[in-house]
Amino acid sequence: MKVAIYTLGCKVNQYETQAMEQELLARGHTLAEFSEEADAYIVNTCSVTAVSDQKSRQVIHGVQRKHPGAVVAVCGCYPQTHVDDVRKLGVDLIAGTGDRTGFIRLLEEAAAEKRQIEAIDQPFERRVFEVLPAGGLEGRTRAMLKVEDGCVNFCTYCIIPYARGRVRSLPIPTAVEQTRALAAEGYREIVVTGIEISSWGQDLKNGETLIDLLEAVCAAAPAVRIRLGSLEPRTITEDFCRRAAALPNLCPQFHLSLQSGCDATLRRMNRHYTADEYRTIVRNLR
Incomplete structure (x- = not known):
């Protein structure tokens, strides 16, 4: 067919x-x-x-x-x-x-x-991350590695939690295995992606967070550039910045969500940061 x-x-x-x-x-x-x-x-x-x-x-x-x-x-x-x-x-x-x-x-x-x-x-009944083959077809230099699905932020008006269900995370050992396979296939850059990757590890309940995953993925393919998808500002803690700065193959490019610079609007949108906090987060990242 x-x-x-x-x-x-x-x-x-x-x-x-x-x-x-x-x-x-x-x-x-x-x-x-x-x-x-x-x-x-x-x-x-x-x-x-x-x-x-x-x-x-x-x-x-x-x-x-x-x-x-x-x-x-x-x-x-x-x-x-x-x-x-x-x-x-x-x-x-x-x-x-x-x-x-x-x-x-x-x-x-x-x-x-x-x-x-x-x-x-019913998406909210899903509890297990669906492991799919990573990467793409031949001839592409950039591959995608999906590490997370679902979202429970419930931002005002956002339909995504109802479309994707709760947070489900790809375990680190499987992420490492897929990263090594992509590197062996010749991909030179891997984009770590998901519906809301800042929540990676939330469902695993073992204390692991996104920076733990990144350290493992970067170590699994030291010759491959690792690029991050869109992040919630709350991800960028001092610990995240310190540990991310030590990863030589992590691309120094970060897409931080910012819906508004108005605190009242952010509250109405159920966003969990203020404009001043966002400013501090960006300053720490720099």
């Missing part, structure tokens, strides 16, 4: 698309560009804003119009949080944000049996 995938949204979605690509290839399927003719089309959606929802619908409508005889499968945050809306689109397979390997098996079933399938779970 020839399969094409369209990805909307964040780096985690990109990572999970790469994992699905690898699973498809491992199961004997071939990949196509989304603009090409294919037997099946996967739309990996985003739902972080109403605009994201609209873009997801536009892509789904477009592929249905251009390829009426193909299997159309939808996964990701949009069906996880708006399943009734996705049902109205008449696609062949509806799934959410979990069990990517199972999703590929369901795609095969939908194609072989010519029937509609729906597989939406």
Whole structure:
């Protein structure tokens, strides 16, 4: 079966698309560009804003119009949080944000049996991190390593906890194993990513935090650049700064979330820092 995938949204979605690509290839399927003719089309959606929802619908409508005889499968945050809306689109397979390997098996079933399938779970019932193959396809110098899923910050208006569930962390030994494998495959840079990586380790309840993970990953591949995804400002403690500064292959680039410079707005958004605290955090990091 020839399969094409369209990805909307964040780096985690990109990572999970790469994992699905690898699973498809491992199961004997071939990949196509989304603009090409294919037997099946996967739309990996985003739902972080109403605009994201609209873009997801536009892509789904477009592929249905251009390829009426193909299997159309939808996964990701949009069906996880708006399943009734996705049902109205008449696609062949509806799934959410979990069990990517199972999703590929369901795609095969939908194609072989010519029937509609729906597989939406309850994200807050997930307790185990789904380990997926890290990296990407051949020819890419930068790989992604997903180390965390879920979020329990419950910022005002944010839908992500309801799309992704509770925090689940990739254990350090598995992260080290995947890092070494990526280095052996020739990747020169690894981006450590997740839905909310600042909360990494919260569920493990062994005292480990993100800096412990970073020290292990950097040591596992000393010749590879390690880059961090977006961070919550609370991650940047003096201990984090001191230990991060000692990691020669950690890229000195940090993306710190800042929704507003107004304390009243930050409180209304349920952000757990003030403008002055943010300023101090950046000063310590420098």
